[in-house]
Amino acid sequence: MAGTSPAATKWDAKEFSPRYGQDFRAGANRVKIRRFKMRQIAQALCAAAVAFAAAGSVDAATLDTVKQRGVLNCGANGTLPGFGLPDSQGNWTGLDVDFCRAVAAAIFNDAAKVKFIPTTASNRFAALQTGDIDVLARNTTWTLSRDAQGLNATGVNYYDGQGFIVRKALKVNSALELNDAAICVQQGTTTELNLADYFRANRMRLKTVTFATLDEALKAYETNRCDAFTTDASGLYGSRLKLAKADDHVVLPEIISKEPLGPFVRQGDDQWFDIVKWVHFAMLNAEELNVNQKNVEEQMKSQNPEIKRLLGTEGNFGEQLGLTKDWVYRIVKLVGNYGEVFDRNVGQGSPLKIARGLNALWTKGGIQYAPPIR
Amino acid sequence: MARPWESAPGVPFYRDPKYRGIALQIGVCAALAYLAYIAIQIAADNLARSHVASGFGFWNVTAGFDISQTLIDYSPQSSTYGRAFWVGLLNTLVVAAVGIVLATILGFAIGVARLSRNYLVERLATCYVESIRNVPLLLQLLFWYNAVLNALPGFAASFVLPGGVLLNNRGLFLPRPLFGDGAQIFAVLAGAVLLAVIFNRIMRRRKGFWGAIGIRAAFTLAIAVALPVIVLSVTGTRIAFDYPQVSRFNVRGGLEVLPEFVALLLGLVVYTAAFIAEVVRAGLMSVSRGQTEAALALGLTRLQTLRLIVIPQAMRVIIPPLTSQYLNLTKNSSLAVAIGYPDLVQVFAGTVANQTNQPVEVIVITMLVYLSFSLSTSLVMNIYNARYALVER
Numbered sequence: 143m144a145g146t147s148p149a150a151t152k153w154d155a156k157e158f159s160p161r162y163g164q165d166f167r168a169g170a171n172r173v174k175i176r177r178f179k180m181r182q183i184a185q186a187l188c189a190a191a192v193a194f195a196a197a198g199s200v201d202a203a204t205l206d207t208v209k210q211r212g213v214l215n216c217g218a219n220g221t222l223p224g225f226g227l228p229d230s231q232g233n234w235t236g237l238d239v240d241f242c243r244a245v246a247a248a249i250f251n252d253a254a255k256v257k258f259i260p261t262t263a264s265n266r267f268a269a270l271q272t273g274d275i276d277v278l279a280r281n282t283t284w285t286l287s288r289d290a291q292g293l294n295a296t297g298v299n300y301y302d303g304q305g306f307i308v309r310k311a312l313k314v315n316s317a318l319e320l321n322d323a324a325i326c327v328q329q330g331t332t333t334e335l336n337l338a339d340y341f342r343a344n345r346m347r348l349k350t351v352t353f354a355t356l357d358e359a360l361k362a363y364e365t366n367r368c369d370a371f372t373t374d375a376s377g378l379y380g381s382r383l384k385l386a387k388a389d390d391h392v393v394l395p396e397i398i399s400k401e402p403l404g405p406f407v408r409q410g411d412d413q414w415f416d417i418v419k420w421v422h423f424a425m426l427n428a429e430e431l432n433v434n435q436k437n438v439e440e441q442m443k444s445q446n447p448e449i450k451r452l453l454g455t456e457g458n459f460g461e462q463l464g465l466t467k468d469w470v471y472r473i474v475k476l477v478g479n480y481g482e483v484f485d486r487n488v489g490q491g492s493p494l495k496i497a498r499g500l501n502a503l504w505t506k507g508g509i510q511y512a513p514p515i516r
Numbered sequence: 517m518a519r520p521w522e523s524a525p526g527v528p529f530y531r532d533p534k535y536r537g538i539a540l541q542i543g544v545c546a547a548l549a550y551l552a553y554i555a556i557q558i559a560a561d562n563l564a565r566s567h568v569a570s571g572f573g574f575w576n577v578t579a580g581f582d583i584s585q586t587l588i589d590y591s592p593q594s595s596t597y598g599r600a601f602w603v604g605l606l607n608t609l610v611v612a613a614v615g616i617v618l619a620t621i622l623g624f625a626i627g628v629a630r631l632s633r634n635y636l637v638e639r640l641a642t643c644y645v646e647s648i649r650n651v652p653l654l655l656q657l658l659f660w661y662n663a664v665l666n667a668l669p670g671f672a673a674s675f676v677l678p679g680g681v682l683l684n685n686r687g688l689f690l691p692r693p694l695f696g697d698g699a700q701i702f703a704v705l706a707g708a709v710l711l712a713v714i715f716n717r718i719m720r721r722r723k724g725f726w727g728a729i730g731i732r733a734a735f736t737l738a739i740a741v742a743l744p745v746i747v748l749s750v751t752g753t754r755i756a757f758d759y760p761q762v763s764r765f766n767v768r769g770g771l772e773v774l775p776e777f778v779a780l781l782l783g784l785v786v787y788t789a790a791f792i793a794e795v796v797r798a799g800l801m802s803v804s805r806g807q808t809e810a811a812l813a814l815g816l817t818r819l820q821t822l823r824l825i826v827i828p829q830a831m832r833v834i835i836p837p838l839t840s841q842y843l844n845l846t847k848n849s850s851l852a853v854a855i856g857y858p859d860l861v862q863v864f865a866g867t868v869a870n871q872t873n874q875p876v877e878v879i880v881i882t883m884l885v886y887l888s889f890s891l892s893t894s895l896v897m898n899i900y901n902a903r904y905a906l907v908e909r
Contacts, residue, residue, distance in 0.1 A: 292873070339592075354862070
C-alpha cells in the first residue's frame, strides 16, 4: 500500500462504491448538470446583489411612490377605540384613521385608497423609517427626540395628556394618593417615562407592570394585577368602555403630562411632509370657515376669498403642494372637516363623548389653530 | 510518492475535484461576505439618510423608566440604558436557569414514567406529553398568567402562610433576611456546603455502614445545615428578617416573587419538560434490553440497574437533543413580553429600542446576547457529552 497515492485510492473507492459504480459517462453528465446549476446559482446571486443595491439607492419622492402604488400605506393603531380600530367587518374607524383617509382623498380623490397597517407602540417608528408605511397616524406624541431622530411630526390632531383610571372601590380621589400602587402600563411609550417622572417628582413609590400592548396592560388591570391603569386620557375613555363593568372604574382628575398627538412622516422628503402637514391644516381651516361635508358643494360657489382659496376656485395652492387645485374640496367632500371627524370618532357623535376642550378651534376657546392658505 | 496537495498524475489541477472544491468554497464565502458587506453598507446609508442616530452613545443615557423586577440596583432617575440592559439580562438568566433545572427534573420524571410498567402512570405521562407538546407555548403562558392571577386573592385578603409569607395576586412575598454582617454568614454557609460536598466525595467509595446511600445523604445534609446553625448560634450572630406588610396598596418590604415570573417559569417548565420527557424516553429505549437483563441477572436492584447501567448509556443519546431543549427554553423565555415579565426582550429590545429609536443597534446587541447564551450552553453541554461519550479504541 505504501506505493499507492492517496488520490488514486480515492478514485478506486469511488469506482467501486454503488453510487459511482455506473457508466462513467453518466458521472460526466452529472458533473455537467452540476456545473450548469452552479452557473444558475451564481447568476441568481448576482441578480439578488444588484436588486439589493438598487433597492437601497432608490429614493423616489413619497408622493410619486404612493401615486404609483395607487394606495396610501397608513400606520394605524388597530386597538384604540376612537383613534384606530377595525370593527367586526374589518372597517376601520377613528380620528387617526380618518386623517389617513383625508390624505388619500387629497391625492386620489378616493378616501378608500388607504391600506391600514396596524402598528404597535414599539414597531411604529421602524415601520415608518423602513418605508413600510407612508404616514404614521397612531396617536403618537410629538417630542423633541422623535423629531431629531429621523421623524417629523406634522402637527397636532389631538391635544392629549396622560391620566389614570382606578377602581371606584379603592376610594382614591387623586393620583397623588397612588403612593405604592401597582400601575399597569404599555411599554415603549412616553407614558412609561411620564409615569416614572411623576412619581419621582411627587416622592411617591411606584410599582410598574409593563406590557407590550395596551390590551394586555388593560387586561392585567382588570384582573386586579394593578391598582391603576395609565395611558393618554383619550385612551382611558376608550379603554374604560372595554372593561366588563365600566361603571366600577373612574378616571382620576390629574393630567400628568402634555401629549400632543399627531401624524408623523420620515425625514428627508419635504414635499411629503408639507402635504401631510397641510391636510390637517386644511381640515381645521375648513371647520373655521364653516365648510363641511353637507355644504361643500354650495360653498364652491362662495365669493368669500378665503373659502375660494381653500376650495381651489381661486389660486393654485393645491398644485404648489404637488396635488390638485380642488384638494380641500376632495378632503371635505369625502371625509369631512376636523370638527366633523372629531365629533364622529371621539366627540358627542361617538360612544366616547369626549368634550372638545383643548381641541376646540382657537376661535372657540381651544388651541387648534391653522396657518392660512394663501 | 504523491504528496496530498498534488493532483493525481496526468490530471491538471483545475480538473482535480479537490482543488475545484476549495475554489468553490472560497467563491461562496467571498460572495457571502460581499452580500453581507453590501447589506451593512445599505443599512448604514439608509440610516444616515433618514437621520436615525447610530452608534452606542445611548448606553450611558439615563433610562427614565421603571422596571418591575430588578436583581441589581436600578432606579429610573439615575440608572442608564446600559444598566437597564443588565437588569433585563439578569431577569432572563434567572428565569432560564431556574427553568432549566426544574424542566430537567420534571422531564426526567415524566420520561421514566412513560416507560413505567404501571398502566396508570404510563398513560398519565403520555397524556401529559401529548397535550402539552401540541399547544403553542404562548397560549400556555397566557393560560398560566391568568390562572395565577385569577386564582389568588387581592392583596388585602392575602393568604398568610407560616413564617410571615404572604401570597396574593401581586406575588409571593417572603421575609427578607437582614444580615448584621452578611459576608460572615455567607462565608459560613459556603464553607459548610463545601465541607459537605468533600465529605460526600470521600465517603462514596466506602463500604459497609458508610456505603448505604441513606446514611451518607443524611450525614451530608447534616453537615450542610446543622454546621452553620451551630456556628451562628455559638458566635451569637442573629438573622433579622424584613417581614412583608400590607400597606394601603400592595405589600411593602420583604422579598417579592412576581406573578409574571411564576407564570413564565411554570409555562416554560411544563412545556419544555414534555419535550425533555420524550428525549429521555428515546435515550432509555436506545439501551438494549439485554443490558438490563444482564444487570438484573448479576443481582443489581431495579434502581441500581437504572442508575448504574441504563442511564449512563442513555445519556449519550440524551445529551445532544437535551441541549437543544435547554436552548429552546432560554430563547422561549423571550415570550415573557406577552405577560409583562421584564426580561431582556421586554426591557431592552422593547422599551429601550423604542425610547432611543435605535432599533438596529439594540436588536443586534439582543441577538448577540442570545447567540452567546446558546453557544455557551452548547459548550458546557458538549464538554459534559464528551465525558459521557463512548470511548472508542
